[in-house]
Amino acid sequence: MFSDLKRLGRETLVYGLSTVMGRLLNFLLLPLYTHCLLPADYGVVATVFTYIAMGNVLYSYGMDFAFMRFSTTEGPDTGDFSTPFWSLLTTALVFSGLIHIFAKPLSVVALVPVELSDIIRYSAWIMALDALCLIPFAELRLTHRPAAYAAIKVANIVLNVALNYVFLVAIPLGIRGVFLSSLITSAATFVLVSPVLALRLKARFDRALFPHLLRFALPLVPAGLASMMVQVINRPILQRLADDSAVGLFQANYRLGIFMMMVVNMFDMAWRPFLIQRAGLPGAREIFARILTYFVAVASFIFLAITLFIPDLAALPVLHGKTLIHPAYWAGLGIVPIVTLGYVFNGIYVNLLAPVTLAKRTDLVAWATAAGAAVVIVGNLLMIPLWGLQGAALATPAAYMTMAGLLFLLGRRVYPIPYEYKRLAHAAACLAVTVLVFWFWGRPIVPFAHLPIRLGMLALFPTLLLVTGFFNAEEQTKLKGFWKGLKPAGETILPEPGADTRDA
Numbered sequence: 001m002f003s004d005l006k007r008l009g010r011e012t013l014v015y016g017l018s019t020v021m022g023r024l025l026n027f028l029l030l031p032l033y034t035h036c037l038l039p040a041d042y043g044v045v046a047t048v049f050t051y052i053a054m055g056n057v058l059y060s061y062g063m064d065f066a067f068m069r070f071s072t073t074e075g076p077d078t079g080d081f082s083t084p085f086w087s088l089l090t091t092a093l094v095f096s097g098l099i100h101i102f103a104k105p106l107s108v109v110a111l112v113p114v115e116l117s118d119i120i121r122y123s124a125w126i127m128a129l130d131a132l133c134l135i136p137f138a139e140l141r142l143t144h145r146p147a148a149y150a151a152i153k154v155a156n157i158v159l160n161v162a163l164n165y166v167f168l169v170a171i172p173l174g175i176r177g178v179f180l181s182s183l184i185t186s187a188a189t190f191v192l193v194s195p196v197l198a199l200r201l202k203a204r205f206d207r208a209l210f211p212h213l214l215r216f217a218l219p220l221v222p223a224g225l226a227s228m229m230v231q232v233i234n235r236p237i238l239q240r241l242a243d244d245s246a247v248g249l250f251q252a253n254y255r256l257g258i259f260m261m262m263v264v265n266m267f268d269m270a271w272r273p274f275l276i277q278r279a280g281l282p283g284a285r286e287i288f289a290r291i292l293t294y295f296v297a298v299a300s301f302i303f304l305a306i307t308l309f310i311p312d313l314a315a316l317p318v319l320h321g322k323t324l325i326h327p328a329y330w331a332g333l334g335i336v337p338i339v340t341l342g343y344v345f346n347g348i349y350v351n352l353l354a355p356v357t358l359a360k361r362t363d364l365v366a367w368a369t370a371a372g373a374a375v376v377i378v379g380n381l382l383m384i385p386l387w388g389l390q391g392a393a394l395a396t397p398a399a400y401m402t403m404a405g406l407l408f409l410l411g412r413r414v415y416p417i418p419y420e421y422k423r424l425a426h427a428a429a430c431l432a433v434t435v436l437v438f439w440f441w442g443r444p445i446v447p448f449a450h451l452p453i454r455l456g457m458l459a460l461f462p463t464l465l466l467v468t469g470f471f472n473a474e475e476q477t478k479l480k481g482f483w484k485g486l487k488p489a490g491e492t493i494l495p496e497p498g499a500d501t502r503d504a
Contacts, residue, residue: 023262025157027255029164031318034252034326036168037175043247044112045178047239048123050232051110055127057224059095062217063088064134069216070209071142081200083209085135092128099124111239122179129186136193139200152192160185223366226373230399233373234392237380242388250389252325253332256310257339260302264347267295275354289419292351296424297465299344300431304461307337308438308445308454315447335393342396349404355411364410372403423470430464 033042067084099106103120107113112120140149160181167177239247271291278284311333314325349368356364376399383391411417438457443450465471471479 020262020266021154022157023258023265025154025161027258028161030252030255031322031324031326032161032164032168033178034329035322036172037178037248038245039248039252039328040244041175041248042251043239043244043249044116044119044175046235046247046251047244048110048112048119048179050235052123052127053232054225054228055095055123056130057221057228059092059127059131060088060134060224061091062220062224063213064138065220066213066217067135067138068142070213080206080209081135081139082202082204083206084213085132085197085201086205087210087213088131088134092131096124096128110236111244116175119176119179122176122183126179126182126186129183129190133186133189133193136196136200139196140193152189155192156185156189159188223369226366226369229373230369230376230396230403233376234380234395237377238384238389238392241381241384246389249329249332250335250392252329253335253389254339254393256314256325256333256336257306257343259306260299260340260343260347263299263302264343264350267347268350271350272353272357275357279358285417288351288354288417292348293420293423293427295347295351296344297427297470299347300427301458301461303337303340303344304431304434304438304458306340308458310336311445311447332389335389338390338393339396342393342400345397345400345404349400349407352404352407352411355415355417356407359411359414361410361414364407364414367410368403368407371406372399375399375402426468426470427465430461430468430470433464434461 033045037045063084067081070080100121103117103124104114107117107120110120137149137152140146140152163181163184164178167173167181171177173180235247235251238250275284275288278287311330314323314330314333316324318324353365356362376395379395379398380392383394385391387394434457437460441453441457445454
């Protein structure tokens with residue numbers, strides 16, 4: 001079991017490397033935005049990008065997945081590349097053309113100032129260019145060219161960061177500069193994937209294949225929209241129930257949850273192939289159950305670390321004495337632990353995908369995602385009037401808890417896994433005790449103050465796990481071996497009485 005778990009951890013790091021690089025590079029935009037844009041301006045940016053995120057689902061309408069489903073990796077030709085591409089090109093031109101023409105009335109509907117209606121036009125062509133890159137990117141994945149895929153993605157982010165600096169600092173264009181940067185970046189990405197188009201695109205459209213592509217692709221749209229709503233719908237709702245400044249504060253601090261999000265994304269990239277490859281092996285269900293237990297323990301520790309030290313990160317001096325996040329945005333730091341907790345439940349949801357995936361009942365995922373979307377919408381509508389930013393943030397863990405709970409109930413019917421319920425409750429109890437200690441401490445966290453006390457609170461959680469018997473004998477042995485491996489060179493480590501030292 002431990003060899004499998006070790007391999008999963010290794011694969012998580014390997015597969016997540018490009019994702020982490022991309023996320024961290026993108027994270028550099030946060031201090032740039034908070035220092036160059038007022039909260040109200042940043043709120044407009046966040047709201048419009050929310051519409052872009054949901055629009056991307058409609059622009060793609062699952063056609064990239066349909067292309068992969070009806071293709072093969074055998075031989076130099078992976079299938080009909082041209083039909084799905086021409087389909088996306090046609091719809092992208094129609095959608096973006098209409099948005100371009102009706103940009104001013106659409107800006108009124110989106111609560112964007114009419115004088116900024118040009119950013120609606122920029123957004124239209126950003127979505128069009130992104131849609132045209134989908135089939136070439138799918139081709140790179142099908143033909144096992146991950147280096148090219150990752151290089152283009154990272155180049156995209158590097159260029160976007162650089163252009164944002166140009167259009168916000170060197171040539172200050174404000175909000176327009178943000179969208180102009182994205183438009184140029186999307187165009188550059190299309191140029192980078194054009195060699196794939198040159199090799200694969202032909203002047204043909206298979207009318208017999210196209211209905212099959214649509215029948216596979218279109219059912220993916222509602223699930224994709226629901227999943228995207230869980231992640232971003234709180235911005236436009238917050239805008240309508242509050243104002244653009246509230247959205248700006250919310251967006252800046254929501255993005256500080258990136259660290260837990262990266263952990264979940266890295267795990268997810270390794271987890272899905274891991275569970276498929278080991279599904280038929282002896283003891284597979286027990287391994288899957290143990291992985292959930294370990295994930296909850298590790299994620300709980302990271303959640304505590306972020307909660308205890310996020311003010312220090314926000315106040316971290318970067319260039320020329322400026323803090324990482326402008327002090328004007330610190331008023332929203334209280335939502336970061338809530339958002340981080342939401343990503344913890346998102347990680348649990350990812351773990352619980354195992355039963356429905358192995359039972360080939362991915363249709364159940366759509367029900368869980370739809371329930372999450374409903375909860376996040378209703379939660380925002382009910383809680384924002386009561387608690388403002390905190391209400392919008394609370395809707396996120398509520399949605400992911402709903403998704404995880406429903407997927408658990410559905411999954412146990414199709415592929416039972418003997419999850420370690422007592423140990424999960426044990427970890428949750430240790431986390432609750434640590435949070436209560438933090439709560440009764442009662443002092444607001446001042447950046448870089450009381451660091452020894454906060455480090456002690458962070459150490460309390462793993463200490464409670466150890467002293468209350470969370471780890472079994474085999475795990476304790478592994479932990480001791482790991483700890484001995486961290487001892488400084490030259491330090492003598494005496495074996496325990498009766499210990500077998502042959503494997504030392």
